[in-house]
Amino acid sequence: MATNKTPTIYDVAQRAGVSITTVSRMLNAPDKVGAETRDRILAAIDELGFVPKAEARARALRQTGRIGVITPFFTAPSFVQRLRGIAAALTKENYELVIYTVESASHLENYFASIPLTGNLDGLVIMSLPISDANVRRLESHNIPTVLIEYPHSALSCVEIDxxxxxxxxxxxxxxxxxxxxxxxxxxxxxxxxxxxxxxxxxxxxxxxxxxxxxxxxxxxxxxxxxxxxxxxxxxxxxxxxxxxxxxxxxxxxxxxxxxxxxxxxxxxxxxxxxxxxxxxxxxxxxxxxxxxxxHLDESGRLAVEILLSRIADPSRPAQQIHLPLTLVERETA
Amino acid sequence: MATNKTPTIYDVAQRAGVSITTVSRMLNAPDKVGAETRDRILAAIDELGFVPKAEARARALRQTGRIGVITPFFTAPSFVQRLRGIAAALTKENYELVIYTVESASHLENYFASIPLTGNLDGLVIMSLPISDANVRRLESHNIPTVLIEYPHSALSCVEIDxxxxxxxxxxxxxxxxxxxxxxxxxxxxxxxxxxxxxxxxxxxxxxxxxxxxxxxxxxxxxxxxxxxxxxxxxxxxxxxxxxxxxxxxxxxxxxxxxxxxxxxxxxxxxxxxxxxxxxxxxxxxxxxxxxxxxHLDESGRLAVEILLSRIADPSRPAQQIHLPLTLVERETA
DNA sequence: AAGGATTTTGAAAGCACTTTCATTTTATCC
DNA sequence: GGATAAAATGAAAGTGCTTTCAAAATCCTT
Incomplete structure (x- = not known):
């Protein structure tokens, strides 16, 4: 018998032969529950491996940091290499990497609308995509440190190339x-x-x-x-x-x-x-x-992450605009 | 009349002149809301300083909407192309894509140890990496549907090539x-x-x-x-x-x-x-x-996601092992 | 301009708990 | 033994949010 669902107080209540109210009370004010009932509930909790509070889940979500990356859908290899730099910089840190690929303008707008609210992110990297002032403000008002790659904005940190x-x-x-x-x-x-x-x-x-x-x-x-x-x-x-x-x-x-x-x-x-x-x-x-x-594509990603992390660590830091140098690599075709 | 209560979606809904359903939808699937409505809601959210409560959200949401991918650090382009297939299949589905890149054996082992517990994932794709029986059991006991790419295991769904x-x-x-x-x-x-x-x-x-x-x-x-x-x-x-x-x-x-x-x-x-x-x-x-x-690299990723999602939707489905066909593409070098 | 298809929307029914309040049991006292 | 207070319990009504389902509005076709 697969107990695939995580048990709820309903399961505990049923098992202990009491109402959910009693189980809940037992969890929050054990002294208001009869001794014998309490023991039965406790036993049921143990047997079911019940974890009180769905809140525990919410907290778990917050446990490790999460960095989001909004990127154009990776058709172009250059996006991938930037992403690689981001991933490289992030694995060393204890942050999760969440990827949001965008495929259309409205898609992007959707992300800007919902990510600050439900994204649960500690920081955001926006790669090779434009962002409107209104959306910048939204990110700021929700306190989501953000760094842009390949698109300048005076209010945010950016990694740009000329x-x-x-x-x-x-x-x-x-x-x-x-x-x-x-x-x-x-x-x-x-x-x-x-x-x-x-x-x-x-x-x-x-x-x-x-x-x-x-x-x-x-x-x-x-x-x-x-x-x-x-x-x-x-x-x-x-x-x-x-x-x-x-x-x-x-x-x-x-x-x-x-x-x-x-x-x-x-x-x-x-x-x-x-x-x-x-x-x-x-x-x-x-x-x-x-x-x-x-x-230096990989480097641009790595740098973006570094700036972001330092910003997360110390939100008072001012936004930085970084210009990555370009060099000509002479090989065989010219 | 100062409403000192923290605002809820009810307040937002009222302010924007829509139902709470629409507000919720705007938070979770913005593309399903009309553009003009969205703007009104967004404005209301900003004015009220509304922040959705993670705890209530976790409660109502039975799943986390997150799919994890464990992949070797993307040095080889083939990993990237598989990943691309995964991302493509996932954006349509409104799942978050969380990437875990592995750089060493112990690193991988760490992931196996922690992901089932703290990852709160709805499903996992393991790409081009081996997995021990013990870890398979661990994933199973935590009810994390998993599909493997390029590595066979009798107890899990796999997308393999010959x-x-x-x-x-x-x-x-x-x-x-x-x-x-x-x-x-x-x-x-x-x-x-x-x-x-x-x-x-x-x-x-x-x-x-x-x-x-x-x-x-x-x-x-x-x-x-x-x-x-x-x-x-x-x-x-x-x-x-x-x-x-x-x-x-x-x-x-x-x-x-x-x-x-x-x-x-x-x-x-x-x-x-x-x-x-x-x-x-x-x-x-x-x-x-x-x-x-x-x-077909992209396809392998896409397929893995499809299998995974169908497994999440109906956990009773048996594991499938899929063999992707190989073909020779004749071009100019041979 | 009609008819169908598609998109937007809202009412209402969850979700996993907590709380209120009424009810039952038990203990207490004269 | 009966009245009464106290303790233990449960039914049901929230909580803030998501989701289903059906209605309404809009978009196409012909």
Whole structure:
């Protein structure tokens, strides 16, 4: 006989042959219960392994700390690597890691509405997602320390990277290598709820080209949905232009791999005939020998957690805005 | 008239001009409430400074709405993809996803000791990790429905893949393609706490070669730590042999990429001079045009969750052992 | 514009206990 | 032995919240 339910006072009452009132009283004011009855109830409690108070459960919930992470659904490897940094920093601490993946704008809004109330969290990391002032206020009024990754907000701690500078870095490098016909390939399907660092990268990229008086024809700026096939296709179009670029800056490593694939299929040699620079420095960038702009993804997650924990430990600490440096990692593709 | 009582949902409901049902719903499933109504309720909550009482909540809620996942620390992309499947299946269900990453055997043992007691979970998914009979019993005695991924246990539901068959598949394919000098490259740094499917893959691989009377010299079976550089190095050794293999079966896609890199550096053309077959079919396999054995990673996670939820809904259901089929995906490398 | 499907909503019935209040038992006193 | 106070007990009404179910409102189709 499976006693799968946790016993309640009803079970105890039945077992002891008394009413629930008596059991309850026995728990709260034992002196108001007859001695013999008390013994019977006590016996029943022992036999059933009854744990008084559902409150015990609520307390148990509070026992270990809980850190929540709101993240876009992990399609992009960059989210995963950030998450990895978060997880790494957290396992050392005695905190539970609760993941909330968001798949739409309203989904995100829902989280903001309910998490502060029912989430029971000690702290929150919001990854690569925007947050409105109203929601910031809500988090604050519920005393939930929060740190943002990749999205700045003056009232909260943030770990940011300078995407504009990253775009500049890539452009400068390619120009320095002698390229004059440089194309940009970014992703387009910005879900309406997500932030879009790629356009910042384009801004920086544009700036440098302009400063160097290098023309950037509009058909050299291409956006493709964030999938392997579509990126490859757009890259192929770029490479089949009568005057194809000699270098492509892909706004994410993932897309850089698509460019590489297109080049492979068209028998274009990299880096001799085509230079490719990516952005992110994912794990796989090293496998692909991809020259790329490194933003230390794991580190961003780790850092976010550290800031958060110090904030939890001492809520009086002011919010910090941290800018992670970007570096260019020179490998084989440019 | 100062209402010094702490506000309840009744107050919120009244203030927002809705029923308590709607307030409760807004707290727990905001997407089921109209947008305008939600705003009104949110406003009322803020004005009243309402905080739901955890104790009452725990009482009315019979379950905690939390699913735990114990996973090896996500170094390998395959873990991540499984996790992704889990997350996908869970967000639809309004369950919280709690992640426990394990980094050592004792770490894992700690989890087994504490999770059943303090975790208050409705269910548990254990990913690619072994579990002892004692721990199975512990989980059972605490009534925590559990499903295992990639590790079989007669008393629990499992989602397994047939690694031996996978090894066979790869070998058969390569033989069919005319190869007779086929090497195996697996990973070695089996952390003592993890399971090691790779050796099963080798078993299947060996079987087929033996059946086909194809010799497998011992120096054709190589194990390398699961890092890019070391894999590449071992692959290079293999390729620099006086009689190098004409095909390599890499026991994971990640390592297959290392092989590809080694070939690239040695100017060995793939697949003309060297065929490479991987295992997993990670996202990036497609980018690399890697021929590989597909185990539907996302699907395994999704499936595990489905089994778990059905088990939670009806605990009388018997444990199921599910074997996911493997297929060979033919791309450009073999 | 009708008809069906879907989304939003609220009334009411839990949940696991506590409390109030009425009832029964027992002890006490003359 | 009967009246009375005290002690022991239980029925039932809260507690703050969730959930089921059915009605109402809104959205599509044709």
């Amino acid at each position: 995407d504009v500078a990253g775009g500049r870095l890539a452009a400068e490098y390619l120009i320095h290598k002698g390229h004059r016909r440089i194309a940009f390939l970014g992703d387009t399907d910005l879900p309406e709820y997500a932030i879009h660092p790629v356009s910042q990268r384009l801004v920086g990229f544009r700036q440098v080209l302009a400063e160097a008086k290098i023309e950037l024809p509009e058909n050299f700026v291409r956006l493709a949905p964030y999938t392997q096939e579509q990126t490859r296709q757009v890259a192929a179009e770029l490479l089949n232009l009568p005057q194809p670029p000699t270098a492509i800056f892909a706004a994410t490593d993932f897309q850089a791999l698509g460019v590489l694939k297109a080049a492979r299929q068209l028998n274009i040699r990299v880096p001799e005939q085509l230079a490719v620079v990516g952005f992110d420095d994912l794990d796989m960038a090293e496998y692909a020998d991809l020259t790329t702009i490194r933003q | 690694d031996v068959a996978g090894g066979r598949l790869a070998a058969e394919y390569l033989i069919h393609k005319g190869h007779r000098r086929i090497a195996f490259l697996g990973d070695t740094d089996l952390p003592e706490y993890a399971i090691h499917p790779v050796s099963q893959r080798l078993v299947g691989f060996r079987q087929v070669l033996a059946e086909a009377k194809i010799e497998l010299p011992e120096n054709f079976v190589r194990l390398a730590p699961y890092t890019q550089e070391q894999t590449r190095q071992v692959a290079a050794e293999l390729l620099n042999l006086p009689q190098p293999p004409t095909a390599i079966f890499a026991a994971t896609d990640f390592q297959a990429l290392g092989v590809l890199k080694a070939a690239r550096q040695l100017n060995i053309r793939v697949p003309e001079q060297l065929a490479v077959v991987g295992f997993d079919d990670l996202d990036m396999a497609e980018y690399a045009d890697l021929t590989t054995i597909r185990q």
